[in-house]
């Protein structure tokens with residue numbers, strides 16, 4: 001073995017130095033041994049690696065059986081880029097928790113630690129543990145929230161249930177701290193109050209002057225925050241500036257229950273985590289492009305220390321790089337140096353999203369299904385339509401109850417839409433269901449049976465599962481189509497959730513009741529398949545696909561200010577309401 005023994009540090013010209021088996025307590029006198037490549041100081045009483053930091057050619061250090069007890073000592077050899085082999089066997093430091101991963105993380109060039117090869121897995125694990133990439137942080141956050149959620153009794157969040165065809169509409173404004181996204185979110189929710197409401201997050205930071213608990217944030221202690229984590233209430237959380245932030249499912253549900261889409265703001269890590277959830281928001285990046293102006297704004301707020309400002313500024317690059325490296329990650333990018341301009345652009349994006357500018361642009365627009373047409377007002381937030389926009393929102397649902405009109409272009413597109421539904425991922429049950437619906441439509445067209453929707457909603461009105469029916473004696477179903485539609489909407493939101501199996505089962509049972517004794521499931525009466533039927537017209541309107549989202553049903557008791565609600569009150573939806581109350585209790 002190529003080792004030379006020197007009684008004292010006289011190995012200036014030699015690449016190898018061995019001073020083992022002495023009573024050395026410190027590493028001294030090696031500063032000038034710049035060409036040293038192998039150092040053996042085993043069997044000493046050394047407690048620190050200080051003294052090695054300038055030996056840049058060192059490739060191997062043997063410190064077996066010394067008294068090194070702190071992992072931090074590795075920092076002294078952190079900059080020795082040729083160091084491949086380190087032996088700390090028999091040192092107290094080995095007792096430290098996560099010793100091996102910590103050392104591997106601090107000395108990422110190491111190939112052998114304590115005579116054991118450093119594996120690629122260990123390297124990845126060490127980075128994931130001590131400096132995890134954003135994706136890993138987000139994945140862990142999602143996993144944590146999901147596991148805690150699954151440990152709780154399962155609750156149906158009916159207003160925001162995932163659905164392949166109509167994800168609950170959500171808008172997420174993201175960007176570095178203080179870029180104006182919060183102000184823009186509030187303004188947007190004010191001006192588009194018939195479409196959006198602000199989703200209030202939780203935070204452990206204290207309120208700034210003027211901030212209102214429950215409105216700007218739910219301000220909670222770290223302990224309470226952790227309790228909420230353990231209750232599985234969060235969809236995503238993140239740490240920012242030493243404080244915790246999180247968005248609960250309840251916050252979104254509170255908005256959804258009002259029949260509105262939810263608008264929230266958050267940092268990039270929150271976006272990454274949210275992307276793992278079943279929600280499919282539209283993500284809008286607000287990014288400062290004039291550094292001076294942005295810094296000036298942060299300073300003028302008088303809330304941040306210089307290091308907080310530095311951090312916020314440094315994150316502009318993070319956002320910019322993300323946007324560059326992952327095209328499509330953000331649905332829109334808006335420069336936010338001028339908040340007024342940014343708001344105008346944001347407003348335009350939202351109008352496009354809601355198809356608010358499309359009125360008059362062509363009745364022939366194929367994308368404008370009856371749902372869409374009822375929502376296209378042609379009025380921006382500045383010029384409110386004479387009628388309440390909520391009518392358009394509820395109109396979105398009342399369509400479901402309208403029997404198909406053969407003169408309606410959407411009606412003619414119906415089978416095309418059904419074809420579009422026939423994707424390879426469809427389960428046999430879904431395929432069978434789609435075939436039944438096609439059959440019904442064909443029959444309706446040739447006049448052999450009434451319009452499928454009219455049957456459909458009659459059936460659903462009669463057979464609403466008792467578990468979904470209101471016990472509120474004050475609540476009456478009206479026989480008009482919109483109430484039927486609402487009920488159907490609420491039922492339709494059920495099947496895509498695993499937690500809804502019992503409800504779905506009940507519904508299917510109810511269908512069976514409607515079959516005549518000689519009917520097989522395949523020739524069931526119209527209406528046996530209303531769950532899937534109703535969602536079809538909305539399939540082209542997913543948020544994120546540049547087309548208008550479906551807003552969730554508006555339950556009775558909606559808190560829309562009277563001034564904004566001159567339209568007929570939304571159809572009663574006891575199923576949703578009751579479930580909503582159940583959720584709240586849950």
Ligand SMILES: Nc1ncnc2c1ncn2[C@@H]1O[C@H](COP(=O)(O)OP(=O)(O)OP(=O)(O)O)[C@@H](O)[C@H]1O
Nearest residue numbers: 176177178179182201238245246247265266267270
């Ligand atoms: N649930 C969340 N998940 C991730 N980030 C969040 C969440 N809630 C808030 N944030 C973000 O955390 C950052 C700090 O929020 P905070 O409200 O404390 O700062 P701020 O100085 O008021 O900045 P801003 O005006 O951008 O909100 C902001 O960028 C905010 O958007």
